[in-house]
Amino acid sequence: MYIIVGLGNPGKKYDLTRHNVGFEAIDRLSEKFGISVNKLKYKALIGEGVIAGEKVILVKPQTYMNLSGETVKAICSFYQLPMENLIVIFDDVDTDFGKLRIRKKGSAGTHNGMRHIIYLLQQDNFPRIRIGIGRSLRLELKDFVLQKFSKSELNEMNETIDKVANAVECIIDEGADSAMNRYNG
Numbered sequence: 001m002y003i004i005v006g007l008g009n010p011g012k013k014y015d016l017t018r019h020n021v022g023f024e025a026i027d028r029l030s031e032k033f034g035i036s037v038n039k040l041k042y043k044a045l046i047g048e049g050v051i052a053g054e055k056v057i058l059v060k061p062q063t064y065m066n067l068s069g070e071t072v073k074a075i076c077s078f079y080q081l082p083m084e085n086l087i088v089i090f091d092d093v094d095t096d097f098g099k100l101r102i103r104k105k106g107s108a109g110t111h112n113g114m115r116h117i118i119y120l121l122q123q124d125n126f127p128r129i130r131i132g133i134g135r136s137l138r139l140e141l142k143d144f145v146l147q148k149f150s151k152s153e154l155n156e157m158n159e160t161i162d163k164v165a166n167a168v169e170c171i172i173d174e175g176a177d178s179a180m181n182r183y184n185g
Helices: 018-033 065-079 112-121 141-145 151-174 176-183
Strands: 002-006 039-041 044-051 054-061 086-092 100-103 128-132
Touching (some): 002 065, 018 044, 018 128, 044 065, 100 151
C-alpha cells in the first residue's frame, strides 16, 4: 500500500495558485485512476483506490500548508507503512518552472509544509516530488506562492501535472530510481 499526499491549502481562493500544485496532482491522479477523493478523515480529504496494482490512499490535507505534518503523521501512524511507501508532492520555488525533481529522501528545502512533515515524522527517508513553480524577483515569497498562474503558465503546468501522475505510477510500479531517471529535469 502507498500513501500519496499532495500539499496545498483548502478553499476556493487557493485553487490554481502556485502553492496548490500538490492538490492539483492529487486531482489528476484521482481522474486518471478513477479514485474519488471525498472522504474526510485524518484532517484530510482522502480516497482509496489502486495504481499499478497497488492499493493507494490519495490525500489532500485540510490543515493548511504549514500544518500538513498533522495529517501525514496521523495517517502514517495508523497504517504503519514503511517510509518508502509515502510519496509527498509539493511546489518548489528552487526548481525551474514546470520541471520535476524527484528524490528518495532529503531535506525540506525552503518549504514549510515539508518542514512540518519531517519535524513530526522525525525522519526524511520518503520519496517526494517537487514541482518547480519558479521564483519571482519582484514579489515576496508568500505573495508569489499564493499567486494564480497566468493562462500560458497554466497550460505548461497542466503538462507538468500529467508528468507527476505518470511519475507517481512509475514510483509505485518500478521504484523511485526509475522515476528519477525518467522524469527529473
